[in-house]
Amino acid sequence: xxxxxxxxxxxxxxxxxxxxxxxxxxxxxxxxxxxxxxxxxxxxxxxxxxxxxxxxxxxxxxxxxxxxxxxxxxxxxxxxxxxxxxxxxxxxxxxxxxxxxxxxxxxxxxxxxxxxxxxxxxxxxxxxxxxxxxxxxxxxxxxxxxxxxxxxxxxxxxxxxxxxxxxxxxxxxxxxxxxxxxxxxxxxxxxxxxxxxxxxxxxxxxxxxxxxxxxxxxxxxxxxxxxxxxxxxxxxxxxxxxxxxxxxxxxxxxxxxxxxxxxxxxxxxxxxxxxxxxxxxxxxxxxxxxxxxxxxxxxxxxxxxxxxxxxxxxxxxxxxxxxxxxxxxxxxxxxxxxxxxxxxxxxxxxxxxxxxxxxxxxxxxxxxxxxxxxxxxxxxxxxxxxxxxxxx
Numbered sequence: 001x002x003x004x005x006x007x008x009x010x011x012x013x014x015x016x017x018x019x020x021x022x023x024x025x026x027x028x029x030x031x032x033x034x035x036x037x038x039x040x041x042x043x044x045x046x047x048x049x050x051x052x053x054x055x056x057x058x059x060x061x062x063x064x065x066x067x068x069x070x071x072x073x074x075x076x077x078x079x080x081x082x083x084x085x086x087x088x089x090x091x092x093x094x095x096x097x098x099x100x101x102x103x104x105x106x107x108x109x110x111x112x113x114x115x116x117x118x119x120x121x122x123x124x125x126x127x128x129x130x131x132x133x134x135x136x137x138x139x140x141x142x143x144x145x146x147x148x149x150x151x152x153x154x155x156x157x158x159x160x161x162x163x164x165x166x167x168x169x170x171x172x173x174x175x176x177x178x179x180x181x182x183x184x185x186x187x188x189x190x191x192x193x194x195x196x197x198x199x200x201x202x203x204x205x206x207x208x209x210x211x212x213x214x215x216x217x218x219x220x221x222x223x224x225x226x227x228x229x230x231x232x233x234x235x236x237x238x239x240x241x242x243x244x245x246x247x248x249x250x251x252x253x254x255x256x257x258x259x260x261x262x263x264x265x266x267x268x269x270x271x272x273x274x275x276x277x278x279x280x281x282x283x284x285x286x287x288x289x290x291x292x293x294x295x296x297x298x299x300x301x302x303x304x305x306x307x308x309x310x311x312x313x314x315x316x317x318x319x320x321x322x323x324x325x326x327x328x329x330x331x332x333x334x335x336x337x338x339x340x341x342x343x344x345x346x347x348x349x350x351x352x353x354x355x356x357x358x359x360x361x362x363x364x365x366x367x368x369x370x371x372x373x374x375x376x377x378x379x380x381x382x383x384x385x386x387x388x389x390x391x392x
Contacts, residue, residue, distance in 0.1 A: 007106035026376035114164035220251030311359035
């Protein structure tokens with residue numbers, strides 16, 4: 001089976017890039033598969049060495065990111081020109097490959113990587129969503145933004161996704177049931193675990209339950225809602241003076257969070273640690289993990305924490321946390337923005353090391369159920385069903 005992933009780049013460290021490469025590598029190990037990854041921007045090639053030699057990597061050299069992020073008319077005209085070139089080159093590559101499956105992962109190609117693009121074969125066209133479907137409306141901070149979000153979502157999901165693709169794949173059954181009810185060309189598929197246990201290092205992913213440290217990881221942004229986490233931790237900090245909260249990430253909300261920390265007299269107790277490239281070491285140094293987001297499609301960081309045997313506490317936001325966490329078994333789900341309850345669950349794990357250890361073991365088992373091999377097999381079942389349906 002010839003399977004083609006189309007996306008913007010694999011040079012970054014974002015979840016989409018990692019997930020795509022992990023799936024491509026896993027699918028390439030299945031006998032009879034030929035996997036292609038086609039990108040538009042990869043000037044630095046930071047991720048090329050993580051691609052299996054069994055995966056064909058193709059760079060179209062469109063280079064959207066050279067200047068198209070800049071404001072001004074010249075950048076807009078450049079984007080229009082590059083999109084035309086992108087469509088032309090992608091069509092040429094796909095016609096040469098003659099794929100069975102074409103998967104639109106990125107944002108640039110979603111307008112033209114659709115039914116009819118390939119003339120030399122009759123592939124199944126799939127649109128992968130790597131975010132919660134209702135993200136535009138949920139993250140809007142005023143009425144105007146919410147209205148614009150609804151219009152854009154209608155164009156994207158109500159028109160493009162309805163007619164351009166054979167199937168749209170979102171991340172969780174919860175998203176499918178809430179936002180795609182009644183739609184026949186939509187399915188759900190979770191992302192795979194993005195880290196695995198290194199060979200011959202049986203204890204490399206152990207948490208440090210005696211560390212008296214809570215960690216959170218994510219961009220310092222409105223979506224991640226770290227202000228709420230800090231206020232919640234403040235409710236229990238004075239009664240647990242040896243415990244600290246470390247938040248890893250960077251973003252536009254840093255100054256606001258620094259102000260919150262200062263106003264609550266938590267300087268040196270709640271620490272904004274900046275971005276990290278060594279997530280494994282961060283997680284291995286902690287006792288448990290907290291996610292305070294307003295919205296999450298499928299938070300990979302939860303799985304990364306769980307594979308390190310960290311219990312996880314999360315706001316029960318749309319949609320990923322409730323799919324990953326088994327409440328009371330490997331972590332806790334807390335109503336969104338209920339800071340008092342979030343504080344009580346943190347206090348519960350602080351007070352009960354036996355519960356902490358048991359939940360950590362259960363978390364590890366849950367994380368391993370998302371191994372790349374398992375997720376690849378699930379994708380193959382979907383591919384075979386779609387191809388059979390198309391032939392009929």
